[in-house]
Amino acid sequence: MAEETTISLFCGAGGMSLGFAQAGLKPLIAADHDQDACLTYEQNIGLKPFHTDLNEPSADFLAAIDAAHDPLALIGGPPCQGFSSAGQKNADDKRNRLIFAYLGLVERLKPKWFLFENVEGLLTSNRGKSVFLLAKKFIELGYLIRIEKVNFASFGLPQGRKRVIILGNRLGVAFQFPIPQFSFNSGKHKNINSLPPGPTLADAIFPLGQASDKMEDAVPYRSPAPENDYDARMRAGSSTFRQHTTTPTQTQAAAIAALKPGQTMQHLPEAYWPKSFKRRAYRRVKDGTPTEKRGGAPSGLKRLQGQLASLTITSAAAREFIHPVFNRPLTYRECARLQSFPDHFNFAGSNQSIATQIGNAFPAMAAQVFAEHIARIDSSFGADRNVTRSGLIDYELTRATAMSPPLAQTDTLLASLSDKQIGFSLLTA
Ligand SMILES: C[S@@+](CC[C@H](N)C(=O)[O-])C[C@H]1O[C@@H](n2cnc3c(N)ncnc32)[C@H](O)[C@@H]1O
Structure with a gap:
Protein backbone atom coordinates (compact mmCIF):
# COMPACT_ATOMS: atom_id res chain seq x y z
CA MET A 1 0.00 0.00 0.00
CA ASN A 191 -24.06 10.08 21.52
CA ILE A 192 -23.99 8.15 24.74
CA ASN A 193 -24.12 4.43 24.07
CA SER A 194 -22.42 1.18 25.06
CA LEU A 195 -19.12 2.16 23.39
CA PRO A 196 -16.26 3.28 25.64
CA PRO A 197 -16.27 7.04 26.34
CA GLY A 198 -13.90 9.05 24.16
CA PRO A 199 -11.25 11.39 25.58
CA THR A 200 -12.42 14.59 27.28
CA LEU A 201 -11.19 18.14 26.87
CA ALA A 202 -9.30 17.74 30.16
CA ASP A 203 -7.57 14.58 28.89
CA ALA A 204 -6.53 16.48 25.78
CA ILE A 205 -5.31 19.82 27.09
CA PHE A 206 -4.69 19.75 30.85
CA PRO A 207 -1.30 18.03 30.47
CA LEU A 208 -0.09 21.16 28.61
CA GLY A 209 -0.44 23.33 31.73
CA GLN A 210 0.03 27.12 31.92
CA ALA A 211 0.30 29.15 28.72
CA SER A 212 3.55 30.77 27.74
CA ASP A 213 4.19 34.41 26.70
CA LYS A 214 5.68 33.72 23.31
CA MET A 215 4.79 31.53 20.34
CA GLU A 216 8.37 30.32 19.96
CA ASP A 217 8.95 29.31 23.61
CA ALA A 218 9.66 25.60 24.07
CA VAL A 219 7.31 24.68 26.92
CA PRO A 220 7.73 21.58 29.15
CA TYR A 221 4.76 19.31 29.90
CA ARG A 222 2.99 19.56 33.26
CA SER A 223 4.31 16.10 34.08
CA PRO A 224 7.27 14.36 32.39
CA ALA A 225 5.26 11.19 31.65
CA PRO A 226 2.10 11.14 29.49
CA GLU A 227 -1.01 11.44 31.67
CA ASN A 228 -3.40 9.44 29.46
CA ASP A 229 -3.61 7.73 26.06
CA TYR A 230 -4.60 10.86 24.16
CA ASP A 231 -1.78 12.84 25.79
CA ALA A 232 0.69 10.10 24.81
CA ARG A 233 -0.58 10.15 21.22
CA MET A 234 -0.21 13.93 21.02
CA ARG A 235 3.28 13.97 22.59
CA ALA A 236 4.49 11.35 20.12
CA GLY A 237 7.86 11.39 21.89
CA SER A 238 8.18 15.20 22.27
CA SER A 239 9.54 16.54 25.56
CA THR A 240 8.60 20.17 24.88
CA PHE A 241 6.18 21.95 22.55
CA ARG A 242 5.62 25.44 21.07
CA GLN A 243 2.79 27.78 20.08
CA HIS A 244 1.26 27.47 23.55
CA THR A 245 0.19 31.08 23.80
CA THR A 246 -3.09 33.00 23.61
CA THR A 247 -4.54 36.10 21.99
CA PRO A 248 -4.36 39.11 24.38
CA THR A 249 -7.73 39.79 26.05
CA GLN A 250 -7.18 42.60 28.58
CA THR A 251 -10.48 44.27 27.65
CA GLN A 252 -12.39 41.06 28.41
CA ALA A 253 -10.54 40.02 31.56
CA ALA A 254 -13.50 40.77 33.85
CA ALA A 255 -15.96 38.82 31.66
CA ILE A 256 -13.55 35.87 31.46
CA ALA A 257 -13.13 35.78 35.24
CA ALA A 258 -16.93 35.87 35.72
CA LEU A 259 -17.67 32.96 33.36
CA LYS A 260 -18.29 29.56 34.95
CA PRO A 261 -17.66 26.29 33.04
CA GLY A 262 -20.47 25.79 30.51
CA GLN A 263 -21.45 29.48 30.54
CA THR A 264 -21.33 31.83 27.56
CA MET A 265 -21.36 35.60 27.29
CA GLN A 266 -25.16 35.43 27.23
CA HIS A 267 -25.17 34.16 30.81
CA LEU A 268 -23.37 37.29 32.05
CA PRO A 269 -25.00 40.62 32.95
CA GLU A 270 -24.97 43.12 30.07
CA ALA A 271 -22.32 45.19 31.83
CA TYR A 272 -19.82 42.56 30.71
CA TRP A 273 -20.85 42.59 27.05
CA PRO A 274 -18.50 44.29 24.60
CA LYS A 275 -20.05 46.69 22.07
CA SER A 276 -19.92 44.24 19.14
CA PHE A 277 -21.74 41.53 21.13
CA LYS A 278 -24.36 44.01 22.35
CA ARG A 279 -25.03 45.14 18.78
CA ARG A 280 -25.57 41.59 17.63
CA ALA A 281 -27.71 40.64 20.60
CA TYR A 282 -30.01 43.63 20.16
CA ARG A 283 -30.33 43.12 16.43
CA ARG A 284 -31.59 39.64 17.16
CA VAL A 285 -34.15 40.89 19.63
CA LYS A 286 -35.41 43.68 17.37
CA ASP A 287 -36.49 41.79 14.30
CA GLY A 288 -36.53 38.23 15.60
CA THR A 289 -34.46 36.86 12.71
CA PRO A 290 -32.34 33.96 13.89
CA THR A 291 -28.67 34.90 13.83
CA GLU A 292 -27.90 31.74 11.85
CA LYS A 293 -29.72 33.41 8.92
CA ARG A 294 -27.25 36.23 9.18
CA GLY A 295 -24.36 33.93 8.55
CA GLY A 296 -23.38 32.56 11.93
CA ALA A 297 -24.26 32.33 15.59
CA PRO A 298 -23.40 35.40 17.69
CA SER A 299 -19.77 35.32 18.65
CA GLY A 300 -18.97 35.54 22.29
CA LEU A 301 -16.87 34.00 25.01
CA LYS A 302 -17.67 30.49 26.19
CA ARG A 303 -15.97 28.68 29.07
CA LEU A 304 -15.46 25.05 28.15
CA GLN A 305 -16.04 22.10 30.46
CA GLY A 306 -13.13 19.78 31.20
CA GLN A 307 -15.22 16.66 31.78
CA LEU A 308 -16.87 16.91 28.33
CA ALA A 309 -15.51 16.80 24.80
CA SER A 310 -14.74 20.25 23.40
CA LEU A 311 -17.21 22.28 21.37
CA THR A 312 -16.32 22.45 17.66
CA ILE A 313 -12.99 24.16 17.05
CA THR A 314 -13.34 26.98 14.51
CA SER A 315 -11.01 29.82 13.60
CA ALA A 316 -12.60 31.79 16.48
CA ALA A 317 -11.76 29.17 19.14
CA ALA A 318 -8.43 30.72 20.14
CA ARG A 319 -10.30 33.98 20.82
CA GLU A 320 -13.59 32.83 22.27
CA PHE A 321 -13.16 29.46 23.97
CA ILE A 322 -12.04 29.99 27.53
CA HIS A 323 -9.97 27.34 29.33
CA PRO A 324 -12.04 25.46 31.96
CA VAL A 325 -9.62 26.40 34.75
CA PHE A 326 -7.34 29.25 33.63
CA ASN A 327 -8.70 32.75 32.97
CA ARG A 328 -7.63 32.91 29.34
CA PRO A 329 -8.72 31.68 25.91
CA LEU A 330 -7.35 28.41 24.59
CA THR A 331 -3.81 28.55 23.24
CA TYR A 332 -3.06 27.68 19.61
CA ARG A 333 -1.44 24.44 20.83
CA GLU A 334 -4.56 23.50 22.80
CA CYS A 335 -6.72 24.13 19.72
CA ALA A 336 -4.31 22.07 17.61
CA ARG A 337 -4.46 19.19 20.11
CA LEU A 338 -8.25 19.25 20.06
CA GLN A 339 -7.97 18.84 16.29
CA SER A 340 -5.52 15.92 16.89
CA PHE A 341 -2.43 17.63 15.48
CA PRO A 342 0.54 16.14 17.36
CA ASP A 343 2.64 18.54 19.47
CA HIS A 344 5.56 18.62 17.01
CA PHE A 345 3.25 20.00 14.29
CA ASN A 346 3.88 23.77 14.18
CA PHE A 347 1.98 26.30 12.08
CA ALA A 348 3.30 29.09 9.85
CA GLY A 349 1.90 32.61 9.53
CA SER A 350 0.23 35.26 11.68
CA ASN A 351 -1.77 34.34 14.77
CA GLN A 352 -5.03 34.81 12.85
CA SER A 353 -3.77 32.66 9.99
CA ILE A 354 -2.72 29.92 12.44
CA ALA A 355 -6.15 30.00 14.11
CA THR A 356 -7.79 29.68 10.68
CA GLN A 357 -5.58 26.81 9.56
CA ILE A 358 -6.33 24.90 12.77
CA GLY A 359 -10.07 25.66 12.67
CA ASN A 360 -10.32 24.62 9.00
CA ALA A 361 -8.51 21.33 9.41
CA PHE A 362 -9.86 17.85 8.93
CA PRO A 363 -8.70 16.07 12.12
C1 LIG B 1 -11.60 23.24 4.96
S1 LIG B 1 -10.02 23.75 4.47
C2 LIG B 1 -9.22 22.24 4.11
C3 LIG B 1 -8.51 21.65 5.28
C4 LIG B 1 -7.63 20.48 4.94
N1 LIG B 1 -8.37 19.44 4.22
C5 LIG B 1 -7.00 19.88 6.19
O1 LIG B 1 -7.17 18.73 6.44
O2 LIG B 1 -6.31 20.59 6.95
C6 LIG B 1 -10.31 24.41 2.88
C7 LIG B 1 -9.06 24.88 2.17
O3 LIG B 1 -9.44 25.27 0.84
C8 LIG B 1 -8.53 26.29 0.45
N2 LIG B 1 -9.12 27.00 -0.70
C9 LIG B 1 -10.26 27.73 -0.72
N3 LIG B 1 -10.48 28.20 -1.96
C10 LIG B 1 -9.46 27.75 -2.75
C11 LIG B 1 -9.12 27.90 -4.12
N4 LIG B 1 -9.89 28.63 -4.94
N5 LIG B 1 -8.02 27.29 -4.57
C12 LIG B 1 -7.24 26.56 -3.76
N6 LIG B 1 -7.50 26.39 -2.45
C13 LIG B 1 -8.59 26.97 -1.94
C14 LIG B 1 -8.36 27.13 1.71
O4 LIG B 1 -7.15 27.88 1.65
C15 LIG B 1 -8.37 26.07 2.80
O5 LIG B 1 -7.06 25.69 3.15
Missing part, protein backbone atom coordinates in the same frame (compact mmCIF):
# COMPACT_ATOMS: atom_id res chain seq x y z
CA ALA A 2 2.84 2.41 0.80
CA GLU A 3 3.53 3.35 -2.82
CA GLU A 4 -0.11 4.08 -3.61
CA THR A 5 -0.68 7.60 -4.91
CA THR A 6 -3.01 9.93 -3.09
CA ILE A 7 -3.63 13.53 -4.08
CA SER A 8 -4.77 16.19 -1.63
CA LEU A 9 -6.79 19.12 -2.98
CA PHE A 10 -7.56 22.13 -0.76
CA CYS A 11 -4.91 20.58 1.47
CA GLY A 12 -4.83 23.40 4.05
CA ALA A 13 -2.37 22.86 6.88
CA GLY A 14 -2.47 19.13 6.17
CA GLY A 15 -4.73 17.51 8.76
CA MET A 16 -6.24 15.12 6.26
CA SER A 17 -2.87 14.38 4.65
CA LEU A 18 -1.29 13.70 8.03
CA GLY A 19 -3.96 11.12 8.84
CA PHE A 20 -3.49 9.45 5.45
CA ALA A 21 0.29 9.46 5.94
CA GLN A 22 -0.20 7.89 9.40
CA ALA A 23 -2.08 5.10 7.60
CA GLY A 24 0.80 4.66 5.13
CA LEU A 25 -0.82 6.71 2.33
CA LYS A 26 1.32 9.83 2.11
CA PRO A 27 -0.01 12.23 -0.53
CA LEU A 28 2.28 12.72 -3.51
CA ILE A 29 0.59 15.88 -4.81
CA ALA A 30 -1.12 18.61 -2.79
CA ALA A 31 -2.58 22.02 -3.62
CA ASP A 32 -4.04 25.04 -1.86
CA HIS A 33 -4.21 28.77 -2.57
CA ASP A 34 -3.25 29.87 0.91
CA GLN A 35 0.47 30.64 1.23
CA ASP A 36 0.70 30.09 5.01
CA ALA A 37 -1.18 26.80 4.82
CA CYS A 38 1.17 25.63 2.05
CA LEU A 39 4.19 26.48 4.20
CA THR A 40 2.74 24.69 7.24
CA TYR A 41 2.01 21.70 5.04
CA GLU A 42 5.51 21.60 3.57
CA GLN A 43 7.22 21.92 6.96
CA ASN A 44 5.18 19.14 8.56
CA ILE A 45 4.14 16.75 5.80
CA GLY A 46 7.43 17.04 3.91
CA LEU A 47 5.84 17.72 0.51
CA LYS A 48 5.66 21.14 -1.14
CA PRO A 49 2.06 21.79 -2.20
CA PHE A 50 1.28 23.59 -5.43
CA HIS A 51 0.37 27.10 -4.39
CA THR A 52 -2.44 27.61 -6.86
CA ASP A 53 -6.02 28.79 -7.14
CA LEU A 54 -7.89 25.59 -8.00
CA ASN A 55 -10.44 27.67 -9.89
CA GLU A 56 -7.71 28.21 -12.44
CA PRO A 57 -5.07 25.63 -11.63
CA SER A 58 -1.50 26.40 -12.68
CA ALA A 59 0.01 24.56 -15.65
CA ASP A 60 2.67 22.85 -13.50
CA PHE A 61 -0.03 21.52 -11.15
CA LEU A 62 -2.03 20.13 -14.08
CA ALA A 63 1.12 18.57 -15.54
CA ALA A 64 1.77 16.84 -12.20
CA ILE A 65 -1.85 15.62 -12.11
CA ASP A 66 -1.58 14.22 -15.63
CA ALA A 67 1.61 12.39 -14.69
CA ALA A 68 0.01 10.77 -11.64
CA HIS A 69 -0.91 7.35 -12.95
CA ASP A 70 -3.96 5.67 -11.60
CA PRO A 71 -4.09 7.29 -8.16
CA LEU A 72 -5.66 5.41 -5.30
CA ALA A 73 -7.50 8.39 -3.87
CA LEU A 74 -8.27 12.04 -4.33
CA ILE A 75 -8.82 13.58 -0.92
CA GLY A 76 -10.25 16.91 0.22
CA GLY A 77 -13.25 18.86 -0.95
CA PRO A 78 -13.81 22.43 -2.10
CA PRO A 79 -15.40 24.94 0.24
CA CYS A 80 -18.89 24.92 -1.22
CA GLN A 81 -21.34 27.81 -1.42
CA GLY A 82 -23.77 25.49 -3.16
CA PHE A 83 -25.06 25.44 -6.67
CA SER A 84 -27.25 28.42 -7.42
CA SER A 85 -30.63 27.25 -8.61
CA ALA A 86 -30.42 29.50 -11.66
CA GLY A 87 -27.01 28.23 -12.58
CA GLN A 88 -27.19 24.53 -11.95
CA LYS A 89 -25.32 23.73 -15.10
CA ASN A 90 -23.57 27.02 -15.41
CA ALA A 91 -19.85 26.62 -14.78
CA ASP A 92 -19.43 30.40 -15.19
CA ASP A 93 -21.52 31.12 -12.12
CA LYS A 94 -18.85 32.14 -9.62
CA ARG A 95 -20.43 30.11 -6.83
CA ASN A 96 -20.29 26.96 -8.92
CA ARG A 97 -16.83 27.32 -10.35
CA LEU A 98 -14.89 25.63 -7.58
CA ILE A 99 -17.25 22.65 -7.58
CA PHE A 100 -16.94 22.29 -11.34
CA ALA A 101 -13.16 22.67 -11.12
CA TYR A 102 -13.15 19.89 -8.52
CA LEU A 103 -15.40 17.63 -10.60
CA GLY A 104 -13.18 18.36 -13.62
CA LEU A 105 -10.17 17.09 -11.68
CA VAL A 106 -12.04 13.94 -10.61
CA GLU A 107 -12.89 13.34 -14.28
CA ARG A 108 -9.32 14.01 -15.40
CA LEU A 109 -7.72 11.82 -12.76
CA LYS A 110 -10.28 9.05 -12.40
CA PRO A 111 -9.00 8.11 -8.93
CA LYS A 112 -10.16 4.73 -7.64
CA TRP A 113 -11.51 6.52 -4.59
CA PHE A 114 -12.35 10.03 -3.57
CA LEU A 115 -13.05 11.45 -0.14
CA PHE A 116 -14.99 14.71 -0.20
CA GLU A 117 -15.48 16.65 3.02
CA ASN A 118 -17.83 19.51 3.67
CA VAL A 119 -19.76 21.26 6.40
CA GLU A 120 -23.16 20.00 7.54
CA GLY A 121 -24.86 22.87 5.72
CA LEU A 122 -24.08 21.18 2.40
CA LEU A 123 -26.96 18.78 3.03
CA THR A 124 -29.59 21.51 3.21
CA SER A 125 -27.89 24.11 1.00
CA ASN A 126 -30.07 25.34 -1.85
CA ARG A 127 -32.95 23.13 -0.64
CA GLY A 128 -30.90 19.99 -1.06
CA LYS A 129 -30.01 20.71 -4.67
CA SER A 130 -26.30 21.23 -3.97
CA VAL A 131 -25.72 17.75 -2.63
CA PHE A 132 -28.18 16.26 -5.14
CA LEU A 133 -26.34 17.73 -8.14
CA LEU A 134 -22.98 16.82 -6.71
CA ALA A 135 -24.11 13.22 -6.12
CA LYS A 136 -25.59 13.05 -9.61
CA LYS A 137 -22.31 14.23 -11.14
CA PHE A 138 -20.25 11.70 -9.19
CA ILE A 139 -22.57 8.94 -10.35
CA GLU A 140 -22.34 10.14 -13.95
CA LEU A 141 -18.55 9.99 -13.65
CA GLY A 142 -18.89 6.31 -12.77
CA TYR A 143 -18.68 6.38 -8.98
CA LEU A 144 -20.65 4.45 -6.44
CA ILE A 145 -20.99 6.89 -3.60
CA ARG A 146 -22.01 6.97 0.00
CA ILE A 147 -22.97 10.15 1.84
CA GLU A 148 -22.99 10.39 5.61
CA LYS A 149 -22.95 12.95 8.34
CA VAL A 150 -20.16 11.93 10.68
CA ASN A 151 -19.23 13.15 14.14
CA PHE A 152 -15.46 12.79 14.48
CA ALA A 153 -15.82 12.42 18.27
CA SER A 154 -17.05 8.89 17.53
CA PHE A 155 -13.49 8.12 16.28
CA GLY A 156 -11.85 9.36 19.50
CA LEU A 157 -11.48 13.09 18.80
CA PRO A 158 -11.92 15.05 22.07
CA GLN A 159 -14.24 17.44 20.23
CA GLY A 160 -17.79 17.30 18.85
CA ARG A 161 -17.27 18.00 15.14
CA LYS A 162 -19.84 17.06 12.52
CA ARG A 163 -19.00 17.01 8.86
CA VAL A 164 -20.59 15.62 5.72
CA ILE A 165 -18.45 13.07 3.94
CA ILE A 166 -19.01 11.74 0.45
CA LEU A 167 -16.90 8.69 -0.22
CA GLY A 168 -16.90 7.07 -3.61
CA ASN A 169 -15.18 4.37 -5.65
CA ARG A 170 -15.38 3.70 -9.36
CA LEU A 171 -15.38 -0.07 -8.99
CA GLY A 172 -19.09 -0.19 -8.31
CA VAL A 173 -18.54 -2.04 -5.08
CA ALA A 174 -20.76 -1.08 -2.15
CA PHE A 175 -19.17 -0.29 1.17
CA GLN A 176 -19.96 1.07 4.62
CA PHE A 177 -18.34 3.91 6.53
CA PRO A 178 -15.91 3.13 9.37
CA ILE A 179 -17.67 1.97 12.49
CA PRO A 180 -17.88 4.44 15.44
CA GLN A 181 -15.52 3.46 18.24
CA PHE A 182 -16.45 5.81 21.09
CA SER A 183 -19.43 7.36 22.80
CA PHE A 184 -19.11 11.09 23.44
CA ASN A 185 -20.70 14.16 24.97
CA SER A 186 -19.66 17.70 24.09
CA GLY A 187 -22.81 19.21 25.59
CA LYS A 188 -24.04 20.30 22.17
CA HIS A 189 -23.35 16.97 20.42
CA LYS A 190 -23.77 13.73 22.27
CA ALA A 364 -5.80 13.76 11.37
CA MET A 365 -7.20 11.15 13.74
CA ALA A 366 -10.42 10.83 11.71
CA ALA A 367 -8.49 10.96 8.43
CA GLN A 368 -6.38 8.01 9.57
CA VAL A 369 -9.53 5.99 10.31
CA PHE A 370 -10.90 6.72 6.82
CA ALA A 371 -7.55 6.05 5.12
CA GLU A 372 -7.18 2.66 6.82
CA HIS A 373 -10.77 1.88 5.92
CA ILE A 374 -10.26 2.75 2.23
CA ALA A 375 -7.02 0.77 2.08
CA ARG A 376 -8.71 -2.24 3.68
CA ILE A 377 -11.67 -2.24 1.32
CA ASP A 378 -9.51 -1.48 -1.70
CA SER A 379 -7.20 -4.41 -1.05
CA SER A 380 -10.22 -6.72 -1.04
CA PHE A 381 -11.03 -5.82 -4.67
CA GLY A 382 -8.25 -8.05 -5.96
CA ALA A 383 -7.88 -8.05 -9.76
CA ASP A 384 -11.07 -5.99 -10.07
CA ARG A 385 -9.40 -2.88 -8.73
CA ASN A 386 -8.22 -1.79 -12.15
CA VAL A 387 -11.68 -1.91 -13.66
CA THR A 388 -14.14 0.96 -13.91
CA ARG A 389 -17.69 -0.29 -13.78
CA SER A 390 -20.53 1.48 -15.45
CA GLY A 391 -23.23 -0.45 -13.66
CA LEU A 392 -23.71 1.03 -10.23
CA ILE A 393 -25.86 -1.54 -8.60
CA ASP A 394 -25.06 -1.82 -4.93
CA TYR A 395 -26.73 0.42 -2.42
CA GLU A 396 -27.89 0.70 1.10
CA LEU A 397 -30.57 3.13 2.10
CA THR A 398 -30.79 4.05 5.76
CA ARG A 399 -33.71 6.20 6.85
CA ALA A 400 -33.33 8.63 9.69
CA THR A 401 -35.80 8.24 12.53
CA ALA A 402 -36.37 11.99 12.75
CA MET A 403 -35.47 14.44 10.02
CA SER A 404 -35.88 18.20 9.90
CA PRO A 405 -38.05 19.40 6.98
CA PRO A 406 -35.02 20.73 5.01
CA LEU A 407 -33.21 17.41 5.47
CA ALA A 408 -36.33 15.48 4.42
CA GLN A 409 -36.32 17.55 1.23
CA THR A 410 -32.72 16.47 0.56
CA ASP A 411 -33.67 12.90 1.37
CA THR A 412 -36.40 12.96 -1.30
CA LEU A 413 -34.08 14.49 -3.91
CA LEU A 414 -31.35 11.94 -3.26
CA ALA A 415 -33.83 9.09 -3.36
CA SER A 416 -34.93 10.29 -6.81
CA LEU A 417 -31.40 9.62 -8.05
CA SER A 418 -32.38 5.99 -7.91
CA ASP A 419 -31.94 3.95 -4.81
CA LYS A 420 -30.22 1.40 -6.98
CA GLN A 421 -27.30 3.73 -7.46
CA ILE A 422 -26.62 5.46 -4.22
CA GLY A 423 -26.33 4.45 -0.60
CA PHE A 424 -26.99 7.26 1.83
CA SER A 425 -27.74 7.84 5.42
CA LEU A 426 -28.70 11.21 6.80
CA LEU A 427 -28.98 10.00 10.36
CA THR A 428 -28.07 12.68 12.84
CA ALA A 429 -24.52 11.96 13.92
